[in-house]
Amino acid sequence: MEGNCNWEFLLGLGTYIFVSNLTQFFTSLQFSSSQTTNTFQSFSCILQFMASPKRRRGGNVGAGAGVGGVAATSASPTMPDDLMMEILSRIPVKALMRFRCVSKYWNSFVFDPNLVKLHLQRSPRDNPILYTLSEYREYGEYDEYDDAHSLHRSSTQSLLQNPLSVVGNHEDAVPVFVDYDIVGVCNGLVCLSRIHTNLDEIWVRFWNPATRLSSNESPSCYIECGCANMAFGHDASTDTYKVVAAVMSDAKCHKIELRVYNLGDDCWREIPTSDADFPAEFRQTKGVFLNGTLNWVADLGTGNSQSFVDFSFDVANETYTCFKLPDDVGEGFSELGVFGGCLCLSHIYHRESFVFWQMKEFGVHESWTLLMNISYDYFEFPRYLIPRPLCLSEDGNILILVCHAEYQLVWCNRRDLLIQHFEIPHKWVSLKSSDYVQSLVLPYRTP
Secondary structure (H helix, E strand, O other): OOOOOHHHHHHHHHHHHHHHHHHHHHHHOOOOHHHHHHHHHOOHHHHHHHOOOOEEOOOOOOOOOOHHHOEEOOOOOOOOHHHHHHHHOOOOHHHHHHHOOOOHHHHHHOOOHHHHHHHHHHOOOOOOEEEEEEEOOOOOOOOOEEEEEEEEEEOHHHHHHOHHHHHOOOOOOEEEEOOOEEEEEEOOEEEEEEEOOOOOEEEEEEEEOOOOEEOOOOOOEEOOOOOEEEEEEEEOOOOEEEEEEEEEEEOOOOEEEEEEEEOOOOOOEEEOOOOOOOOOEEOOOEOEEEOOEEEEEEEEOOHHHOEEEEEEEEOOOOEEEEEEOOOOOOOOOEEEEEEOOEEEEEEEEOOOEEEEEEEOOOOOHHHEEEEEEEEHHHOOOOOOOOOEEEEEOOOOOEEEEEEOOOOEEEEEEOOOOEEEEEEOOOEEEEEEEOOOOOOOOOOOOOO
């Protein structure tokens, strides 16, 4: 190793210790993400120096020689990659994206697959609630990117303490593609879908709001009658991101097919199904990702043999199974969600009450636990409107609901038997993830 300067290693080790201690210090002070990012920028000059070319003494002073005869010889970094990876894995995404401008080496190193994985593992999940905030506007007033439809992050604690903070948090707002619908969120990646005006084709693309990078559109997937029940997840065994769509292939026969698209592929694939154990209807438009599976509320069987189930698709094996929903669930609106790392079910009983269940142990029917049962008499909106969960406390005692049509948030406390309504004039709030993390995951496949 040229020169093998111990001072270079000591500088790197000292910087690593400095970064670690600084991170813990500012975390303990509960600084905002922007303040922490600004602090990291204050020592970016040190990191730039670490990424500068190695230099050696000697050589002739002349063309290509540096001051004092110090000539550049290599574009490799002055400290080991694994040590630099340790440092960078603890730095916020926003700061890392700025460090890409230091050199070509840094530009590629920031998206090194090993760094991406390590950074994802260490990224703080202090703002896990990801939601869209939309402002009412007349038709035709939107641009391709528009602040009227934007992504926001929030901590569970801040929402529970002050539900109205959903409309006051604009610090990290990111405009959303207005022609696209959000299918799902996984490891910091957002899957978007766009449907053709004739309602016979659908496309998806991937987007990382933290890095602001996005993919091109996928090949189109043919659908009937604009019907596509989609979900987005990750196969950890192969590090592959997949979109699964249950599409109507024959409206006359009411035939549903499963199709899968892998990020970076050039086609959709059909998954073989069996009529005996495949749902007759998917009741949930967007499935949810949990424990390596994608889950929808679906109808299994017909007539007297009809039952309502969780249709669960294994992303890695590309197989499916069905889990029974709580015994009391029957006709009426039902929707699965993920809160506190558990599968949850919202259900409306005959427009009379809203119930909220949590499956404590995934796949175990006996673990369904009733958390909330709220009569519509306590809501300040009509019975034909459906509230949707936004946030759940860790102990399951407090649940925040959203009623879009009435621009309302509903704060429900089951322990103290309290319900409060909060007005959010001309704003639509829609939950997109309860486990969001900022990451460096690329929304496209690299060579």
